[in-house]
Amino acid sequence: METVQKKGVRLSRQRETILAELCKVKTHPTADEVYDMVRRIMPRISLGTVYRNLDFLSSRGIVLRIGGAGTQKRFDGNPMPHPHLRCSICGRVDDLEYPIALPEIPVEQSMGYQELRCDVEFVGICPMCAGNKM
Known part of the structure; x- marks a missing residue:
C-alpha cells in the first residue's frame, strides 16, 4: 500500500480489497480469478467493478497489467x-x-x-x- 500513498491515490474500500487480495498471491491472476478472490470478502461485488478497478489500479502504476495483444491479461501486485x-x-x-x-x-x-x-x-x-x- 506504500506505492499507493506515494502516488497520492485514495482508494475506495473495493479498490483496497482488490489490491490487498492481489498482493497476497504470486500467481498473476486474471481479472476473473481476482473476482473470485474478492467475492469471498465482498460477496456483492460485480465482475465489472473488479475489471474497472483493475484498470484504474494498473493505469496509475499501482499494479502491473501483464500480457500483450492476443493474450489473456493477468495482474501483478508488484508494480516494480x-x-x-x-x-x-x-x-x-x-x-x-x-x-x-x-x-x-x-x-x-x-x-x-x-x-x-x-x-x-x-x-x-x-x-x-x-x-x-x-
Whole structure:
C-alpha cells in the first residue's frame, strides 16, 4: 500500500480489497480469478467493478497489467519493473527471479513518447504443460 500513498491515490474500500487480495498471491491472476478472490470478502461485488478497478489500479502504476495483444491479461501486485515467464500453452505467468538490466531509452531517442517503461516477458512451456506433452 506504500506505492499507493506515494502516488497520492485514495482508494475506495473495493479498490483496497482488490489490491490487498492481489498482493497476497504470486500467481498473476486474471481479472476473473481476482473476482473470485474478492467475492469471498465482498460477496456483492460485480465482475465489472473488479475489471474497472483493475484498470484504474494498473493505469496509475499501482499494479502491473501483464500480457500483450492476443493474450489473456493477468495482474501483478508488484508494480516494480521485473521480468516474467509466460507459458505459451496454459498462459501461466511467473516472476523471473534473476536480476537482468532493463534497457532504458535515451530521451533523444524516445521520439516524443512520455512515461516509457520496459516490459520483459520470456515465453516458454511451464513444467506442468511440459509434463503433459510427454
